Amino acid sequence: MPESLPHQEPDFRDASCRQMDVSVVHEYFFAERRDQAKRKMAKRICGGCVELQACRDYALEIMPPVGVFGGMDEYDRYRISHGGAS
Numbered sequence: 001m002p003e004s005l006p007h008q009e010p011d012f013r014d015a016s017c018r019q020m021d022v023s024v025v026h027e028y029f030f031a032e033r034r035d036q037a038k039r040k041m042a043k044r045i046c047g048g049c050v051e052l053q054a055c056r057d058y059a060l061e062i063m064p065p066v067g068v069f070g071g072m073d074e075y076d077r078y079r080i081s082h083g084g085a086s
Helices: 022-029 036-047 052-062 074-081
Strands: none
Touching: 022 036, 036 052, 052 074
16 A cells, blocks of 8 residues: 655745735735734635635645635635535
8 A cells, every 4th residue: 555645835936925024915815814904814815826726726626724825714614625616
């Protein structure tokens, strides 16, 4: 049986979030659940990103416990991974 290879993070250097100041990324992409305006803004930024699909696929593979990745927050990822709509 083949061994599992360690997971390697894709190179997202052209991603929209990588072009932003890290403090802004933290504020919007890791906003508290109650701060829906910031989460929506993060998702909007993802929507125009050239890496959207790759980031989305990666997020669904590794399932980060918090934050917006690939236009999805942790609740979106949970719903999709459990058979909900994407």
